[in-house]
Each structure stands twice: as structure tokens, then as C-alpha cells.
Amino acid sequence: MKKTVSLLVMLVMVFCSFNLAAAKPLQVEKIGSFFVGGTTVTLSGLPTTEGVFAKNGPKRVSDPNGEFAVGQMYVQYIKLADSKAKYPLMLWHGGASTGATWETLIDGRPGWQTFFLKAGHDVYVSDAVERGRAGWNRWPEIYKTAPEFPDAKRAWVGSRIGPTYDPDPTKRVAFPGSRYPAKYFEYGRKAAVPRWSSLNDERVQCAYDEYVKKVGDCVILTTSQGGNFATQEALNNPDKVKAVILVEPSGTADPTADLTVLKNIPHLVIYGDYIQGHPTWEKYYANVSKYRDALVAAGVPVTWIDLPKIGIKGNSHALIQENNSEQIAQIIQDWMEKNKLMK
Amino acid sequence: MKKTVSLLVMLVMVFCSFNLAAAKPLQVEKIGSFFVGGTTVTLSGLPTTEGVFAKNGPKRVSDPNGEFAVGQMYVQYIKLADSKAKYPLMLWHGGASTGATWETLIDGRPGWQTFFLKAGHDVYVSDAVERGRAGWNRWPEIYKTAPEFPDAKRAWVGSRIGPTYDPDPTKRVAFPGSRYPAKYFEYGRKAAVPRWSSLNDERVQCAYDEYVKKVGDCVILTTSQGGNFATQEALNNPDKVKAVILVEPSGTADPTADLTVLKNIPHLVIYGDYIQGHPTWEKYYANVSKYRDALVAAGVPVTWIDLPKIGIKGNSHALIQENNSEQIAQIIQDWMEKNKLMK
Numbered sequence: 001m002k003k004t005v006s007l008l009v010m011l012v013m014v015f016c017s018f019n020l021a022a023a024k025p026l027q028v029e030k031i032g033s034f035f036v037g038g039t040t041v042t043l044s045g046l047p048t049t050e051g052v053f054a055k056n057g058p059k060r061v062s063d064p065n066g067e068f069a070v071g072q073m074y075v076q077y078i079k080l081a082d083s084k085a086k087y088p089l090m091l092w093h094g095g096a097s098t099g100a101t102w103e104t105l106i107d108g109r110p111g112w113q114t115f116f117l118k119a120g121h122d123v124y125v126s127d128a129v130e131r132g133r134a135g136w137n138r139w140p141e142i143y144k145t146a147p148e149f150p151d152a153k154r155a156w157v158g159s160r161i162g163p164t165y166d167p168d169p170t171k172r173v174a175f176p177g178s179r180y181p182a183k184y185f186e187y188g189r190k191a192a193v194p195r196w197s198s199l200n201d202e203r204v205q206c207a208y209d210e211y212v213k214k215v216g217d218c219v220i221l222t223t224s225q226g227g228n229f230a231t232q233e234a235l236n237n238p239d240k241v242k243a244v245i246l247v248e249p250s251g252t253a254d255p256t257a258d259l260t261v262l263k264n265i266p267h268l269v270i271y272g273d274y275i276q277g278h279p280t281w282e283k284y285y286a287n288v289s290k291y292r293d294a295l296v297a298a299g300v301p302v303t304w305i306d307l308p309k310i311g312i313k314g315n316s317h318a319l320i321q322e323n324n325s326e327q328i329a330q331i332i333q334d335w336m337e338k339n340k341l342m343k
Numbered sequence: 344m345k346k347t348v349s350l351l352v353m354l355v356m357v358f359c360s361f362n363l364a365a366a367k368p369l370q371v372e373k374i375g376s377f378f379v380g381g382t383t384v385t386l387s388g389l390p391t392t393e394g395v396f397a398k399n400g401p402k403r404v405s406d407p408n409g410e411f412a413v414g415q416m417y418v419q420y421i422k423l424a425d426s427k428a429k430y431p432l433m434l435w436h437g438g439a440s441t442g443a444t445w446e447t448l449i450d451g452r453p454g455w456q457t458f459f460l461k462a463g464h465d466v467y468v469s470d471a472v473e474r475g476r477a478g479w480n481r482w483p484e485i486y487k488t489a490p491e492f493p494d495a496k497r498a499w500v501g502s503r504i505g506p507t508y509d510p511d512p513t514k515r516v517a518f519p520g521s522r523y524p525a526k527y528f529e530y531g532r533k534a535a536v537p538r539w540s541s542l543n544d545e546r547v548q549c550a551y552d553e554y555v556k557k558v559g560d561c562v563i564l565t566t567s568q569g570g571n572f573a574t575q576e577a578l579n580n581p582d583k584v585k586a587v588i589l590v591e592p593s594g595t596a597d598p599t600a601d602l603t604v605l606k607n608i609p610h611l612v613i614y615g616d617y618i619q620g621h622p623t624w625e626k627y628y629a630n631v632s633k634y635r636d637a638l639v640a641a642g643v644p645v646t647w648i649d650l651p652k653i654g655i656k657g658n659s660h661a662l663i664q665e666n667n668s669e670q671i672a673q674i675i676q677d678w679m680e681k682n683k684l685m686k
Contacts (some may be wrong), residue, residue, distance in 0.1 A: 025370040025424035029455060032447040035533035040495075048509055051491070051540035053438060054593035055571040058626050062540075066494030068509050072533035074443060081368035096395060096663065098476045100417060104375040112376060133441045133475040136538040138492055145394070149481055151409030152383075167385065172565035190378035190415035193478040197405075228398040250397035283401050 005158035025083040026117055035212050037129070037207030038072030043141055073207040074099075074133035075126040078113075081306055084120025084343050085336075087217045087242050091116075091125050092208075094224025095250070096150040096195045098132030099125035101223065106188040106321050112221075115329045118189050120342065124218075126211065128229070129204045130196050144199045155197040157183070159317040160274040160281060175274050177314040179322035186319065207230055212237045219341055221245040221319060221332065227252060231291065235264050241265055243341055245332055248272060248317050250284045252291035259298035266301045266339045267292075270316030270328065281317070302333060358368075368590065369460055370424040377555050378474045379413030379491075380472070380550030386413075386484055401667055413485055415548040417442075417648060418469040418477035426461025426686050427681075430560045430585050434468050435551075437567025439493040439538045440591070441475030442468035444566065449527040449534070449664050458672045463685065467561075469554065471545045471572070487542045493535035499528070502660040503617040503624060518617050520657040522665035531664065548572055548579075562587040564682055566663060574634065577608055584608055586684055591615060591660050593627045595634035602641035607643045609682045610635075614686050615658030616651050624660070646678060655660065 009302050046064040053060060076099065077088070091112065093101040102125050116123050127134040130143070137143055156165040159181070160197040162174035174182055208229050212218060219242050222230040226248025234241040237254050238261040245268045246252075269292065275281045307315050307328070316320055336342060380565035389407040396403060419442065434455065435475040438446040445456040445468050461467050464536070470477040473486070480486055499508040504525070517525055553573050557560060562585050565573040570592025578596050581604040588611045590597075612635065619625045638645050650658050650671070658665055680686060 008675070018545070025372050026374070027368040028371045029368050031369070031421065032357065032453065033443055034447060035443075037532065040529065040532070049489075051488070053491070053538070053540055054568060054627060055541060055544060055575075056597070056630055057541075057594050058623065058624060062491045063497075064492060065493065066496050067532075069529075069532040069535065076446065079376065100376055100378075100476050103419065104377060110373075110375065117374070127476065131535075133443050133536070135533070138537075141374065146392075148394070148405045149407060151406065151411055153409050154406075162435060171569075172628055186383065186412075187378065189383070189410075189412040190381055190478070191417075191476075193476070194395070194481075195394055198398060198400075199394075201398060206589060225397060227599070232398075251400050252398070254399070262529075280401065280403060284397060287399055332582055341594075 010258070013102055028078060029081040029302075030079040031077070033074065033076040034214075035072045035074055035134070037210035038070055039135070040067050041070045041142055042067050046141070047262070059289050064138070067100070067156055068137060068142070069135070070137050071129055072129050072134060072205045072210060073126055073196055074128050075124055075211060077122065077124045078117060079122045080117065080120065082120070083122050084220075085122065086341055086343055088215055089116050089121040089123050089218045090218050091123065092220060092222040092226035092230055093126070093131070094226050096148070096192045097224075098127045098191070098193055100132070100191050101320065105325060106184040106186055106191070107327070111322060112325070115326060116333070119333050124215065129207045130200055131193055134192075143196055145197060147194035147196050149194050150184075150189070152189055155192065158280065160272070160278055160317045161185075161318065175314075175316070178316065179314040180316050180318060181321065181323065201228065205229055208233050210238050212240050216240055217242055218244045219245070219336065220314060221247070222249070223247040224250050224317065226290070234262055237264060238262060243268070243336070243339060245335075246270070246288075247328075248319065249288050252288050255291040255294035259300060262300045263293065263298060266303070267295060268303045268305070268332065268335050270305045270307065270331070272317060272319045274316060288323075305331065321342065362513065366402065368668055369423060372494060374420070374426040376417065376419040376558075378415045378417055380553035381413055383410050384413045384480075384485055386452045386615040389484070392407050397616055405487065407481070411480060411485070412478070414472055414481065414550055415477060416469055416472050416547075416554060418467055418554060420465065420467045422461060422465045423460065423463065425463070425573070426465050428465065428562075429684055429686055430562050431560050431611065432464040432466050432560055433558070433563045434441050435565040435569035435573055436471065436474070436564070436647050437569050439491070439535045440567075441470045441534070441536055443475070445535050446506065448493070448668060449531040450524040455663060455668070458669060459676070467558065467662045472550045479537075488540060490537035490539050492537050493532070495528075495532055498532060498535065499641055503615070503621055504528075504661065506661045518657075518659070521659065522657040522667055523659050523661060524664065529533055543569065548575055551576050551578070552579050554582050559583055559674050560585055562586045562679065563592070565592070566590040567593050567660065570631070578602070581605060581608065582674070585678065586611070586682060588678075589613070589631070590671075591662065592631050595631050598634040600639035602637055602643060604639060605638065605643045609646070610638060611646045611648070611678050613650065615660060615662045616656055617659060618679050648674065
């Protein structure tokens with residue numbers, strides 16, 4: 001009887017503590033942002049135009065000449081009063097995206113920014129050069145080429161949501177077993193922004209270099225194109241990057257580089273489903289696999305998870321948005337705990 | 344003696360409570376973001392190009408045709424567990440800017456997002472259509488004209504920091520008594536983003552309409568170009584907009600419109616220094632003054648503060664960044680309290 005009562009009391013206590021944990025507000029020490037990297041470029045000799053830039057205001061000259069900020073990136077941080085992680089967690093977005101990738105999911109559930117804040121990390125969310133709040137510059141005078149504008153078909157087929165895109169949602173085909181919340185696809189397109197080709201990569205990497213130097217010791221979690229920059233960043237700042245987490249990377253640093261400097265930096269790679277048969281993704285996956293082999297040969301600890309191989313099927317390239325988003329974030333959190341990245 | 348002791352105890356208590364307030368973390372209930380407004384536009388018949396979009400990746404076709412998200416805006420919200428304000432506080436940025444305007448100041452002090460969170464408001468920070476995380480679209484197929492890129496001279500002279508700009512900081516002239524942190528001017532340029540002319544205003548306003556409809560009852564605090572949109576928004580949604588705060592507005596809605604629907608919506612206007620003698624700002628100021636007169640004639644409560652007239656001299660158009668930023672935020676907070684916008 002006494003034991004039963006104790007058990008009941010314990011159960012009630014556990015239940016209450018769960019409820020309290022769910023309801024407890026985030027203890028935020030500081031919210032802020034900064035710009036980092038970049039330089040000033042001067043343009044001259046371009047013709048001026050005229051326009052109105054305030055409602056009912058006077059016409060004024062618009063002069064494309066002068067000094068312009070080029071190559072900076074934007075970073076927003078949320079620091080906790082009760083951080084449980086050893087290092088700030090940096091979230092680096094992919095192509096045609098901004099830091100909004102990590103915020104609220106397209107179906108309204110909390111995103112990974114919130115997940116990792118709740119797990120006790122100080123979370124840094126950035127917009128890389130040319131994206132979002134980082135701003136962008138004119139071409140061909142500063143950037144070499146015109147941007148690519150993110151169309152819906154590329155998002156559907158290119159992100160392996162399904163084999164066939166159609167403007168009519170009822171005619172759009174998703175892969176069997178897809179976890180993507182297809183009814184929010186149109187809404188999700190609103191988060192896409194113009195991007196430039198890899199000709200701009202060097203400028204982007206330079207800003208990431210400055211970002212890591214400024215913040216110091218950190219863990220980098222990226223998706224898609226962010227993998228290219230994060231793997232290079234670990235090579236550029238091996239004393240500061242404490243772990244590299246690559247979700248659906250589209251590329252990496254050069255596998256023929258000397259990777260032995262990375263031997264104390266654990267790497268985690270996670271891929272979703274439907275890669276086989278997708279020509280672009282087969283090539284991206286093969287490239288990243290080569291890099292993995294080079295890492296392992298250099299003695300770098302690598303955890304490679306093909307989600308379908310551990311029984312989690314149905315994830316596209318956009319797995320952060322999918323119905324098991326939190327499950328995948330938890331896999332990452334467990335890996336960070338196992339790798340002693342928490343206090 | 345007894346009185347002295349009581350006074351001492353009281354002083355110590357007041358001191359402690361100030362210190363506790365300063366040290367207490369923000370109690371954040373929810374951080375998230377959403378996109379709102381906009382539609383889908385289809386482009387066809389444009390020539391394709393080729394490019395590499397992932398390091399060491401294959402060349403792929405870049406197709407400018409397809410379906411594109413157009414006219415959405417981006418909103419990030421931070422909701423407090425212990426909000427003391429009756430309504431969410433929306434911060435709307437100005438031209439060539441994004442929501443970063445409201446975050447950390449260029450000299451590193453906390454910005455108005457933090458000030459108003461600490462004052463007890465749920466704070467919403469947005470990027471209007473064409474700016475920051477809202478994304479932007481190609482021209483002339485979707486937007487009518489090319490953008491204007493934000494050069495340094497326009498920021499210095501156009502923002503009334505000083506009469507003379509020079510690329511060499513030592514030759515740059517600020518107005519006498521300027522409060523602008525000139526040594527951070529170059530850094531401040533990193534926050535500027537391309538903008539379009541007023542030909543894009545309708546699209547921007549439509550998104551703001553949807554934003555206010557989605558959030559509901561709210562207070563809008565804007566700077567510069569945001570004044571154009573906020574005054575129009577009060578007319579478009581007079582049942583939801585509970586107050587309009589215009590910091591250095593560059594324009595307003597049409598003063599010949601029927602403004603009687605605004606009679607329960609208090610308006611606050613704040614202008615800085617150095618307007619007289621600046622041709623563009625004299626015109627902007629005259630336009631907003633006309634709107635003020637029309638508001639007053641329609642029975643709308645208006646508080647108009649010319650900072651120099653209340654003894655606060657030296658503020659430019661960029662007053663949020665200046666050495667009395669917090670003092671001006673406090674004037675706004677006091678006005679909100681007086682207008683019963685706090686619980």
C-alpha cells in the first residue's frame with residue numbers, strides 16, 4: 001500500500017514536472033543581431049535615373065554610383081540565461097533560403113530554432129551573403145551574373161518531394177509515403193529568395209570565416225548548400241568549429257585537401273529518402289560520400305545516417321518541414337549529447 | 344531616526360528591485376515567424392541559362408520560367424509570458440531597410456526590439472515586400488523597374504547626418520551637435536538593402552493589410568517610409584489599428600481622404616533636427632504636416648513632437664541609432680502608457 005502510494009506520488013510528480021517543463025517560458029538573457037564580413041566597393045560612370053520614393057513625395061534622382069557595402073552577412077542570436085550547451089549552435093541555411101528556414105515550420109509547428117533553444121542551446125540564425133537581411137548587390141558590376149529566381153517546380157522536383165510537378169495542386173505527384181505537408185507547399189514558396197550561382201561562393205565563405213572568428217567556439221548545423229560552407233569552415237577555423245552537422249548536404253569542401261586538422265571535430269551527416277533515381281541528388285550524394293571517405297581516412301569521427309536505413313522512410317530534401325521534423329532534431333540532439341557538446 | 348531607517352530601507356529596496364529588473368531574463372513564451380500576403384505569378388518564354396549551384400556539383404539548367412511567389416512579407420514575433428501591453432507592438436522599417444533596423448544598434452547597444460520587450464510588449468518585427476527575408480522578384484517581368492541600391496552618400500546626406508559626404512571618413516562633415524555615432528557609419532551601411540520606387544507601394548501595402556488582418560488588434564510603430572504604409576493601414580483597418588507612432592515619417596496617406604474613421608486612434612509623430620534647409624526633408628515634413636492638420640480637423644488625437652522644440656537637439660533621420668535612442672524610445676513608451684495602451 002505504502003509502495004503504491006509512493007509510486008502514485010512519483011507518477012504525479014513526473015507528470016507535473018513534464019507539464020511545468022512544457023509551460024515554462026524560455027529564459028532569454030539577450031536577443032540581438034549583427035552584420036559581419038564584407039567590404040566597400042565604389043561604382044562610377046553609371047547613368048542616373050529619376051523616381052518617387054515616398055508617397056506624394058517629390059521626384060528625386062536615383063544615382064547608382066557611389067560607395068556600397070558588399071559581402072556582409074546577417075546574424076541574429078538568442079542567448080539563454082540557463083544555457084546547457086558548451087558552445088553556441090549556429091544554424092546555416094541552404095540555397096534560395098534565409099535563416100527563416102529554422103523558424104516556424106510551414107504548417108505552423110515550432111521549427112528547429114525553438115527546438116534547440118528548448119534543448120538548452122544559445123541559437124544563432126544567419127542570412128548568408130546575397131540572402132535575406134544580408135542584402136545583395138548589382139550585377140554585372142559587383143556580382144558576376146544574374147541571380148536565379150526560385151520557381152515552384154525546382155522546389156518540388158529538385159527537393160525530391162515528388163517526381164512530377166504541376167501548377168495545379170491536384171495534379172502534382174508526391175513520392176509514395178512522402179512526409180511533406182503538401183497542402184502548405186504554396187505557402188512554403190513564400191520563404192524562397194533569389195540566389196546566385198557558385199561563382200559567389202568565395203564571397204559567402206569569407207563572411208562565414210569572419211562570423212566564426214567573431215563568435216569563436218561553436219557548433220555548426222547546416223542544410224543543403226550550407227554543407228559546402230560548413231565543411232570548408234571547419235578547415236578554415238579548425239580550432240573554433242567544435243562539430244559539423246550536415247542535413248542533406250549538396251556538397252562539401254575538397255576531399256583531396258588535408259583533412260587531418262579535423263580529427264577532433266565530429267561530423268554528422270543525415271540524408272532522407274528518394275535519392276536513388278534522382279540524377280542531381282545521386283551526384284551530390286556521391287560527392288559527399290567521397291568526402292566522408294576522405295574524412296574517415298584522415299581519422300575524423302563521422303556518423304552517417306541514411307534515414308531509410310534506420311527505418312525512417314519518406315523524407316525529402318526538405319525534411320526539416322516534414323511530419324517527423326522533431327524526431328530528426330532529436331536524433332541530432334542525442335548525437336550532440338553523445339559527443340559531449342552539452343555541459 | 345525611525346524615519347531615516349525607513350527611508351534607507353526603502354531606498355535599498357528600490358535599488359534592489361531595479362537591479363533585479365535589469366538582471367531578470369526575458370520570459371519568452373514563443374518565438375516564431377510567418378509569411379503573409381502575396382500571390383503566385385507565372386512566367387514563360389524566357390531563355391534558360393546554365394550554372395553550377397553546389398560546390399563541385401554538376402552544371403545544371405537555370406530556368407527563369409515557372410511559378411513564383413510574389414508580394415509576400417516576413418514577420419518574426421517574440422511573445423512574452425508576462426506581457427504588460429494590451430496589444431502586440433508591430434515595428435515597421437523604413438526604405439532601403441529591413442526589420443534589422445529594430446535590433447541591436449550599430450554601436451552595439453540593444454535596440455528598440457529589446458527596449459519594448461523589456462517594457463512588456465509582445466514585439467513583431469517584419470521585412471516588407473521586396474526587403475530582407477520577404478524576398479524580391481525579377482524586373483521588368485514582375486516588378487516594373489530596376490531597384491535602387493543604397494549608397495553611402497544618400498545615407499549620410501539623405502538621412503541628415505551631415506551636409507557633406509566624402510568616402511574618406513576624416514573629410515566627412517556631420518552637422519554641429521550631431522548625435523550620430525559616426526565611427527560606426529561604415530558598419531551601419533551593411534544593414535542597407537536594395538529598394539524599389541513607390542511604383543511598388545501598392546504591393547507592399549496589400550501585404551501589410553493581410554498582416555494586420557492576421558494578427559488583429561495592434562499598435563504600429565514605424566520609421567521613415569513605414570509612415571506611408573502605417574497611416575494608410577490605419578485607414579484600411581481602423582477597427583484593428585489601436586495607435587500609430589510615426590518616427591521621422593517620409594510621407595503619409597492622402598490628407599484629402601475621409602479621416603473621421605481614425606478618431607479613436609491616437610497618432611504620435613516625432614521628428615529630429617536639421618530639417619530646415621534640407622530640400623527633400625522640408626517637402627516631406629510639409630506633406631506630413633498637412634496630414635496632421637487633416638487628422639486634427641477630423642477629430643483625431645495627434646501628439647506632434649519636434650525634438651529640438653522640447654530641448655532635444657542633434658538628432659538626424661537615423662535617430663534610432665543615436666546616443667539618445669533609449670530616451671526617445673522612453674518618450675514613446677510614456678505616450679503609450681498615457682494613451683492607455685498598457686494593461
